[in-house]
Amino acid sequence: MAITLDQIKSLRKRTGVGVGAVKSALEEAKGNEEKAIEILRERGLAKGAARAGRATENGVVAAYIHGDGQIGVLIEMSSETDFASRSEDFRQLSKDVALHIAASKPLYITIEDIPQAVLDKEKEFITKESKDQLEGKPKEVVEKIIEGKLQKFYTENVLLEQPYVRDEKKKVGDLLAEALAKIGENVRIARFARFEIAQVSGACGIDEI
Numbered sequence: 001m002a003i004t005l006d007q008i009k010s011l012r013k014r015t016g017v018g019v020g021a022v023k024s025a026l027e028e029a030k031g032n033e034e035k036a037i038e039i040l041r042e043r044g045l046a047k048g049a050a051r052a053g054r055a056t057e058n059g060v061v062a063a064y065i066h067g068d069g070q071i072g073v074l075i076e077m078s079s080e081t082d083f084a085s086r087s088e089d090f091r092q093l094s095k096d097v098a099l100h101i102a103a104s105k106p107l108y109i110t111i112e113d114i115p116q117a118v119l120d121k122e123k124e125f126i127t128k129e130s131k132d133q134l135e136g137k138p139k140e141v142v143e144k145i146i147e148g149k150l151q152k153f154y155t156e157n158v159l160l161e162q163p164y165v166r167d168e169k170k171k172v173g174d175l176l177a178e179a180l181a182k183i184g185e186n187v188r189i190a191r192f193a194r195f196e197i198a199q200v201s202g203a204c205g206i207d208e209i
Helices: 005-015 019-028 033-042 088-104 116-129 139-157 172-183
Strands: 058-066 071-079 167-171 187-196 199-203
Touching: 005 019, 005 033, 019 033, 019 167, 058 088, 071 088, 088 172, 088 187, 116 139, 167 172, 172 187
Parallel strands: none
Antiparallel strands: 058 071, 071 187, 187 199
């Protein structure tokens, strides 16, 4: 059966796992979300799925400066407890994600953070660019093709969908899911800002600098 974007978003929200892994699990589970979670757990990607919705009210702000100071990143990482945010695993995760942001220049943390206007514009661009490929096809097929091409946009611009710079076999979202399982409570990237000489980019709120 065809897996919808809403199904993918729902399962990602519950597990924190990347789009590719979520879609694969849903397809194997024939769209059954609970069975898909079990599949993800068996794969070691969603051991902490039950904790993924818990509030994260503690955390740290980590910094990473690249090379001779031409690039810098500030990132706010959140956890459920102060105990977790003081752990070496949590602080190492914060540093690893900050390093990744410095290298990969994401604009958004999650797919859900992309403004609808930006998404609409990207879909319009894809539709025009793929006019010959889409012409004469049923609406549901057109939507599936466009969604497939949007994956490239997500991979280039969305932090949790980007291949992790130190291990491109996994996404940053998978890195967080693994940390959630290891640390034993929910962890979240709250916001970040990436600074490059003459440039500033960020996500989710750090825009006043």
